[in-house]
Amino acid sequence: MGHHQNHVIFVKPFLRKDSWVLDVDCGTGRIISDIAKICDKGRSIGVDVDELVIHIAKAKYQTQSNLIFICFDLYRLPNKLNICFDLILISNILQHLKDPLKAIKTLSKLIKPSGFIAMKEDDWGSFVIGPENEYLNLALILRQKLWKANGDDSLLGRNLKSLTYEAKLEPVDISSQYLFFQNKKDIYRIADQLIKFYSNKNNTDALQSYALVIQYTLTKVITTLKDWKFSNKAIFTHASIQCIATNPKDVLL
Numbered sequence: 001m002g003h004h005q006n007h008v009i010f011v012k013p014f015l016r017k018d019s020w021v022l023d024v025d026c027g028t029g030r031i032i033s034d035i036a037k038i039c040d041k042g043r044s045i046g047v048d049v050d051e052l053v054i055h056i057a058k059a060k061y062q063t064q065s066n067l068i069f070i071c072f073d074l075y076r077l078p079n080k081l082n083i084c085f086d087l088i089l090i091s092n093i094l095q096h097l098k099d100p101l102k103a104i105k106t107l108s109k110l111i112k113p114s115g116f117i118a119m120k121e122d123d124w125g126s127f128v129i130g131p132e133n134e135y136l137n138l139a140l141i142l143r144q145k146l147w148k149a150n151g152d153d154s155l156l157g158r159n160l161k162s163l164t165y166e167a168k169l170e171p172v173d174i175s176s177q178y179l180f181f182q183n184k185k186d187i188y189r190i191a192d193q194l195i196k197f198y199s200n201k202n203n204t205d206a207l208q209s210y211a212l213v214i215q216y217t218l219t220k221v222i223t224t225l226k227d228w229k230f231s232n233k234a235i236f237t238h239a240s241i242q243c244i245a246t247n248p249k250d251v252l253l
């Protein structure tokens with residue numbers, strides 16, 4: 001099953017044919033395109049801050065008449081969208097934002113009183129990489145440490161429930177799944193992302209300046225990743241945590 005299908009399965013019970021749906025970090029639009037097919041009597045909008053991905057999404061899905069793409073920063077969505085949506089989807093971006101709580105509160109103003117916010121975040125503290133190897137483990141742990149030093153929160157998934165309450169919303173469905181990768185194509189992609197990360201001088205300089213690692217270990221990490229990429233024994237799995245939230249009942253009364 002493709003990565004985007006997990007998102008669609010997760011929100012599907014909360015969609016109607018006439019739902020208005022907003023995906024606030026839609027990338028090239030695959031998830032919101034599938035949602036627009038389910039809500040074929042409603043409207044779907046994909047938003048992303050990156051002009052290039054919006055350009056690609058517009059070209060890819062131009063035949064879907066109930067689907068539009070707009071380039072916007074999720075913190076600066078226009079006021080006229082207030083109380084418009086039956087469901088807003090935000091996934092794998094809260095962990096990269098300086099103020100995820102502010103983002104959730106901003107979005108909560110855009111849902112109808114009985115609408116939903118669907119949040120889904122990978123939790124990188126839950127990974128298993130195999131076969132067992134200390135340098136493979138380090139490849140993931142060091143990347144997480146640098147993300148953290150740079151202000152990202154790679155463990156945000158486990159805090160989705162508490163963030164929901166802090167935003168004065170009510171969780172109605174929380175669950176988690178382990179995403180499991182073992183076929184060649186996925187292992188190539190994951191290995192390449194990690195090799196690219198450790199081939200970036202800014203990253204390796206930063207890791208060394210924070211005294212998180214020495215050059216010898218970095219070299220071992222890269223050579224181990226290159227071997228792992230072509231190993232038919234390679235597996236990788238990590239948790240993704242998802243939460244659907246709505247306005248508390250006493251606000252609706």
Ligand SMILES: C[S@@+](CC[C@H](N)C(=O)[O-])C[C@H]1O[C@@H](n2cnc3c(N)ncnc32)[C@H](O)[C@@H]1O
Nearest residue numbers: 024025026027048049050072073074091092093
């Ligand atoms: C990791 S991708 C997630 C894509 C998709 N939601 C998914 O789960 O596959 C993050 C996306 O968020 C977009 N993004 C980052 N900051 C944003 C912001 N402030 N407002 C809207 N989109 C943003 C990026 O351009 C990128 O396309």
